[in-house]
Amino acid sequence: MSGRDLRSIGVFTILAFALAWLLALPLWFGDGLAAPWFTLVAAATMMTPAIAALVVVFFVERSQHKTWTLGLWPLRPVRSLLGYAALGIIVSIALVLVALPVGALLGVYPADFVNFSAFQQVLDERAGAAGVAEIPIPIGALIVIQLATLPLAAFINLIPALGEELGWRGWLLPKLMPLGTLPALLISGVIWGLWHAPLILLGYNYPDAPGWLGVTMMVGMCILVGAVFGWLRLRSGLVWPAALAHAAFNGAGGTYLLFAKAGEHVDTTQATILGWSGWIVPLALVVILIATRRFAPRSTHDREARLTQTTG
Structure with missing residues (x-):
């Protein structure tokens, strides 16, 4: 990896983190998660990785093929794109749902x-x-x-999810790939998890955990789930399947409330996709994908051919 790449990654990371903290400041100096504008702040925060990626692509790297660099274009081959998009939606929802019976079997999710x-x-x-x-x-x-109706959430939540994915998987993950697949997945997952700190430290997702534990758990979840999203990005060559998967994942997140037992507390550090019991299935999936070399990105020849078809 060149010094120019390291500089770009540094600028991207600092900008994404700084914007996230800046947007969260009204919550920190106000009513926290109870603030009436929390939903607006959370949605705006999801756009900060995209802003950081666009700044780097336009003003730091000045890439010639910007939409290709970000994984936005070209939308071909269509069959492959649609296949990975559908797969991303299905897999994301499945990972969220399967975490519940797994947690119930392990005694950490009070299910009914x-x-x-x-x-x-x-x-x-x-x-x-x-x-x-x-x-x-x-x-x-x-x-x-x-x-x-859960698959509909993939389209309803697509814009804010794309705000994140354009940065994390659209730009950052491919930029880290010269380090190797596993290091790229780990580093991008850690960065993604730590980026959530402004809201996690306020009690978001892990309301019963101390701040350090909430952030640690979020990093662990982001490494595993981010690896699944990364697989979609690398194999499809586009960011759209990962964005749809992310949108579906967010939309399905509240389903644990449907199957819980009344009067019982759900500890998200242990149960649901956020907790350690929910990581078992995505971990197994990621191990299988790595063992079968399913993270190999589209070949340089394929990508060049797509560019030629688009520009020529």
Whole structure:
């Protein structure tokens, strides 16, 4: 890796982190996660990696093929792009959901897969607040509807997810690949995890954990999940499958509330995809992908051919 590449990575990382902290300052000096503008701040923060990547590509590297460098273009071969996009959505949702029975088997996730008591409690409270005796739709049907609509979240959440992926997997991961696949995945995952610190230290995702533990857990999760997103980026040659996977992942994150037992506390350092029990399946997946050499990016010949088709 050249000194110019190291400089670009340094500028990108510093800028992404600085912007994230800058946007979080109103929360730190205000009501934290309870602030009425928290959702707006969180959404804006997700755009900071994209801003950092664009600054580097346009003003530091001044790349000739900027959209290709970021993995935005060309959108071909179409069949491959659509295949990896669909795979990313399915795999992301599956990883979030499978973490729940795994956590239940290990005794760290208080599950109720029969009566859905925690979800039923929420529905009863909402019905009472609306002055209705009960929700007319059976709870089982509501669960099915919730799960069936999860893929839609990949498209609803695509813009903010692309804000992150344009930086982490669109630009940073390929830039780190000269170090080797495993180092690139580890470094990009650690950077991604630490970037969450401004919100994690306020209690986001890990409300019961001390700050240092919350950040550590977030880094661990980001390494594993980021490796899956990285696989999509490298194999497809584009950032879109990773962005859709990230969007679907975020959209499915709250499903643990559907299957929890009423009155029981969920410790996210241990349960759900955020906790150690939820890392078992993605870790196994990443090991398999590495062992079968599925992280190998598209060949230089393929990428040059795509560029030629686009520009010529």
